[in-house]
Amino acid sequence: MKRRIVTAVLAAGVPLALAAFLLPGGAADAAVADPAGSPCPAVPVQTPAGTAVESVTHELNPGGTIHGTGYLGGDVEGVPAFCSVTVTLTHPGDGDHAKVQVWLPQTGWNGRFQALGGSAYAAGDNGTGLATAVKQGYAAATTDAGIGDVVDTSWALSSSGKINTALLKNLADRSHHEAAIVGKQLVQTVYGTAASYAYFNGCSTGGREGYQEAQRHPDDYDGILANAPAINWDEFEPATLWPQVVMNQQKTFPTKCEFDAFNQAALKVCDPLDGAKDGLISDPQRCTFDARKLIGTKIECDGKQLTITAAVADVVRKIWDGPRTTSGKKLWYGLPVGADFTGLADMGTNPDGTAFGKPFTVPAIWVATFVEKQPAFDLSTITYSQFTQIFEQSQTEYDKLIGSDDPDLSAFRKSGGKLLTWHGSADQYIPTQGIVDYRERVEHKLGGARQVDDFYRLFIAPGTVHCGLKGSSNDLAALTTWVEQGKAPSTLAATLTNASGEMVTRDLCRYPLVSRYIGHGDPAAASSFRCVSPSHH
Numbered sequence: 001m002k003r004r005i006v007t008a009v010l011a012a013g014v015p016l017a018l019a020a021f022l023l024p025g026g027a028a029d030a031a032v033a034d035p036a037g038s039p040c041p042a043v044p045v046q047t048p049a050g051t052a053v054e055s056v057t058h059e060l061n062p063g064g065t066i067h068g069t070g071y072l073g074g075d076v077e078g079v080p081a082f083c084s085v086t087v088t089l090t091h092p093g094d095g096d097h098a099k100v101q102v103w104l105p106q107t108g109w110n111g112r113f114q115a116l117g118g119s120a121y122a123a124g125d126n127g128t129g130l131a132t133a134v135k136q137g138y139a140a141a142t143t144d145a146g147i148g149d150v151v152d153t154s155w156a157l158s159s160s161g162k163i164n165t166a167l168l169k170n171l172a173d174r175s176h177h178e179a180a181i182v183g184k185q186l187v188q189t190v191y192g193t194a195a196s197y198a199y200f201n202g203c204s205t206g207g208r209e210g211y212q213e214a215q216r217h218p219d220d221y222d223g224i225l226a227n228a229p230a231i232n233w234d235e236f237e238p239a240t241l242w243p244q245v246v247m248n249q250q251k252t253f254p255t256k257c258e259f260d261a262f263n264q265a266a267l268k269v270c271d272p273l274d275g276a277k278d279g280l281i282s283d284p285q286r287c288t289f290d291a292r293k294l295i296g297t298k299i300e301c302d303g304k305q306l307t308i309t310a311a312v313a314d315v316v317r318k319i320w321d322g323p324r325t326t327s328g329k330k331l332w333y334g335l336p337v338g339a340d341f342t343g344l345a346d347m348g349t350n351p352d353g354t355a356f357g358k359p360f361t362v363p364a365i366w367v368a369t370f371v372e373k374q375p376a377f378d379l380s381t382i383t384y385s386q387f388t389q390i391f392e393q394s395q396t397e398y399d400k401l402i403g404s405d406d407p408d409l410s411a412f413r414k415s416g417g418k419l420l421t422w423h424g425s426a427d428q429y430i431p432t433q434g435i436v437d438y439r440e441r442v443e444h445k446l447g448g449a450r451q452v453d454d455f456y457r458l459f460i461a462p463g464t465v466h467c468g469l470k471g472s473s474n475d476l477a478a479l480t481t482w483v484e485q486g487k488a489p490s491t492l493a494a495t496l497t498n499a500s501g502e503m504v505t506r507d508l509c510r511y512p513l514v515s516r517y518i519g520h521g522d523p524a525a526a527s528s529f530r531c532v533s534p535s536h537h
Contacts, residue, residue, distance in 0.1 A: 040083040043189050047089070048181040054088040054097060060106075066131035070149040072119060076131035081106040083190070087182050091174075094166035098146035100179045102139070102186045103130045110137030112480075113187050113195035115179055115221070117142075117206020120150040120362050123171050124179075129201065139195065141183030145175035151361050156369050163370065165401075172402040173212040176200075180213070180220040197483055201476060203227040203467040204430070207421065212404045214419050218412035223483040224419045225476055228427055228467050232332075232405045232434045234398040237366040238391045239332035240429065241379065242323040243345035244357040245387050248380050250318075252311040253355035257301035259341035261308065262316045265294055266337050267499055275517030278524070279498025280462040280506075283514040283534060284425045284432070287337045291316040319345060322431070325388045332391070333431035338463065343428035356380070360429065370398070407441040409456060419456040420479045422492060422508060424464030432460065439511060449512075459492050459508040462515065469494055473508070491531060507531070 040060035047053050063081045068074035087100045101124075114133045116125035123145030133140035147155050147167050155167050180198070188194045200210045200221045207229025213220050230236070247253050270287035271277055281287050294308045319341065322334030335344060346358040359379055368377040371394050382390065399405075412419065423435045439458045443449050461469055469475070473494035481487050491507035498504055504524040509515055509531035521528030 041190065043085060043186055045087050045182060046185060048178045051089045051091055051178060054090050056085065056087050058083060058085045060084075061103075063134075066127055068126040068128040070122070070126050072122075072126050072128075072150060074126070074128040076128050076135065079131045079135050080108060082134050085186055087186075089175075089178060089182075091166065096146040096166055096170060098143055098170055098175045098178070100141060100143045100175075100182045101130065102141045102183050103134050104139045104186070104190055105134050105137060108137050109139060109191060111196040112138050113141070113184055113198045114138040115141045115176065115183060115198075115200045117176070117200065117202020117209040117226075118150075119203075119205050121148065121153050121171070121365070122150040122205065123147055123175055123209075125206075133201070138199075139183070139187045139191075141179050141186075143175040143179040145170035147171055151365065153365050153369055157373060157375070161373050163373070168401060172404075173209070173216050176209050176213060177217045177220060180217070197222045197480070199476075199479065199483075200224045200226070203229075203470065205230050207231070208233060208402075208404045210419075214409055214412040214417065215404065215406045218409075218415045218417060222417060223479045224417065225479050226419065226421050227469070227475065228423050228430055229404075229421060229435060230430055231403075231438055233402045234394045235332050235391070235403075235405075236430055236434050237363045238371065238387070238394045239323050239334075239363075239431065240344050241359060241363040241367055241382075242332075242387070243319045243335065243341070244359045244379060245323075245382050245384065246315055246318045247345060247347065247357050248382070249384055250311060250315050252309075252315050253347040253357065254312045254315055254341075254345070255301060255347075256342055257299065258306065258308065258312055259316070259345065261297070261299045262291055262294060262313075263338055263341070264499075265289065265297075270337070271499075274515055274529075275519065276523045276528070278504065278517070279500050279502065280496065280504070281338050281425065282462045282516070284336055284338065284460075284462075286534070289337060291320065316341075323387065323391065326384050331388065333433035333437070335428070336426055336432050339426040339428040340465070341428075343466075362429070366394070370394075405438055405441075407438065407445040409442055410446060413446070413455045417455065418479060418482045418488075420459075420475060420482070420489070421457070422459040422461050422469060422473065422475060422494075424461045424466060424468050426463050427466045429466045436460075436511065453488070453510070457489060458511040460511060460514075461494060461496065461508050462506065463496055463498055468497075472496075493526065 040058050045053050045056050061082050061084050063079040066076045066079050083104045085102045089098045116129035118124045124142035130140045198221045202210050207226040208231050210224040210226030211229050211231050266289040269289045270281045274282035291313045295310050295313050297308045299306050320334045323331040344360050347355050348358050369375045371390050423432050425432055443452050473492050478489040494508050496504050496506050505526040507526045513531040514534050515529045516532045
């Protein structure tokens, strides 16, 4: 990875060039003509290896309020004017059309490049991440990988019922690698100098993409911020269908009120383990609350009194424990204690009063479309033994393609890159223990915690839901400081929401350290806690 000191001129902000620059490469280059008088220049694009450029479009966007597209939507206000360049790439023979968007601030560029990841089955950003990056002074890029929005997988199967492996490969890692090449190339061309540093920023699917970059393309980025990462994709996706399998097989569908009673009971037991009743479970791995302790307990639900049954407690216990084979072998991790059950264990009621399961869309699509290759597959019919077959088939077919869990980060370490991750302990969609498992495998592979901490640090955020710290932690600033000044973060400053819905500040602890109350001070303030070894908790 190339690092260059940003000159005083760049630091002050360089306006976009007003004429096209020519890159070497001959027939591999593609460009469009510059409209007369346009302040947003036409630029040539040199094709990454194995691709062809289908088109390049560019326009000046005045900024202001940027509206996020698609399912996620969202708005970002106060965005400065920027030049938007869209490069459509194809892989000859694959018939794909992957768009790379690059947004280049007209003034105030900070000399850095930032690429944005996606969500669920969307490979890239919907505009809000790009807008935020430009607002912060970055030149920014993302890619749609030639596929659809967050839950659109109409591209996945061919008319003959076979997986479109070319597009799945795009989603897995190919398109983001190409976006890094194209994005940095355009920065060099338009500004006349390379970006001083290149960063990747993503959560969930974006987090997975960040890890895939570190594993497969270690020279693409100086720093990777990969939060709540959807790594172990081939395992955690079927695993997160497990709560539905349990409810269907046990013929027991707890209400939200009943589920909440178990989380409240676990909180009552495990909250004080950090020395303070602050509405947060600081060390979930020490929370060994047994769901069966609630059997016979009376609770109030919608004005009615219910008694927790053994059947309901058994469903909760199995969901927390995670998927197992019929012989008891553990397949993957379960829902974290304290996480909202309704994300994965949602249910509905038929007109006749009978209950039915409502699977979370992302694992439902994965199992029906990618594993069974039948989008209309009836997930409610899956037995425990069939679930094991589905889980193992997912591993066999997709681990090498989209698993994103290779612990060999030696090439990324050698490149000088830094990898930073936080993951919420109450993540309702991606079991937190999956990233802990990965981190420990990296340590085993690369010589222990001390050696790994030199370039890769993990932080667990107590009580935090999936991607729940966006905008409420100093993660990107901590990463840039680490990359550019060599100061590794020992903690991450964050604002958390406790079980009562109150906002509290915490310094997230570097794994495996956990937060401990010092015995005095406001339990809502970060200054009242320190990071200690779990053995001293």
